[in-house]
Amino acid sequence: MTALLDVEDLRVAYGKIEAVKGISFSVQAGEIVTLIGTNGAGKTTTLRTLSGLIRPLGGQIKFNGKSLKKTQAHDIVALGLAHSPEGRHIFPRMTIEDNLLLGAFLRKDNDGIARDVQRAYDLFPILGERRKQAAGTLSGGEQQMLAMGRALMSQPKLLMLDEPSMGLSPIMMQKIMATISELKSQGTTILLVEQNAQAALSLADHGHVMEVGKIVLSGSGQNLLHDESVRKAYLGED
Ligand SMILES: Nc1ncnc2c1ncn2[C@@H]1O[C@H](COP(=O)(O)OP(=O)(O)OP(=O)(O)O)[C@@H](O)[C@H]1O
Ligand SMILES: [Mg+2]
DSSP, X not given: OOOSEEEEEEEEEETTEEEEEEEEEEEOTTOEEEEEESTTSSHHHHXXXXXXXSOOSEEEEEETTEEOTTXXXXXXXXXXXXEEOTTOOOOTTSBHHHHHHHTTTTOOXXXXXXXXXXXXXXXXXXXXXXXXXXXXXXXXXHHHHHHHHHHHTTOOSEEEEEOTTTTOOHHXXXXXXXXXXXXXXXXXXXXXXXXXXXXXXXXXXXXXXXETTEEEEEXXXXXXXXXXXXXXXXXXXX
């Protein structure tokens, strides 16, 4: 089976600083794959490159069989790759509903859009209750839900989530993780970047550990969760 996303020897630099130094991984349709690793490992840089926001120095990115190397960011969204960015980037003065609708900017099927807005409200009832409120009034966790809901509005084949649990209380975090599982069971493929290795590996079919621009360890979520070096470095055990 060919992978939905196939990344080969990807290299990305900011000026002279090489932030991603030749990483390879793939994501099969229906899977949750996670990239974990410490600050500055290159996780966000990888997602931004896959989204077409940064041009790679070298390597190959294939999505659904098509090379993305020269594809513009909005065309990448149209192909079915959506990105919920680190730090959320919602529009605080716009209403929650208008933030969601922004995620559908490439669609013209008004009935489908309305159905997907409702689906976001079903996933995250708080967003529905507050739909006419300015998004900036939401709590951090609620803004995270909005960012995920907005990314889903493009009907992605692959949803990339950059640190969805950042800054969330344990209960909010559990809720976000449960939603990620639910999205998978509804057929969405997910590439999840997380500092919370425990939570991410518990959900993931496959995981890759990144350190200073390289993948240093790969395995199934369960194997990595029980790997001694991962437990020491990322799960705070000695
Ligand atoms: N716009 C930029 N200009 C220059 N260097 C950058 C830029 N963005 C990131 N970097 C550097 O690239 C490296 C990788 O950063 P990146 O944001 O991809 O890491 P990360 O794994 O997402 O880290 P974190 O877990 O802290 O979010 C870091 O050394 C960072 O300082
Ligand atoms: Mg990051």
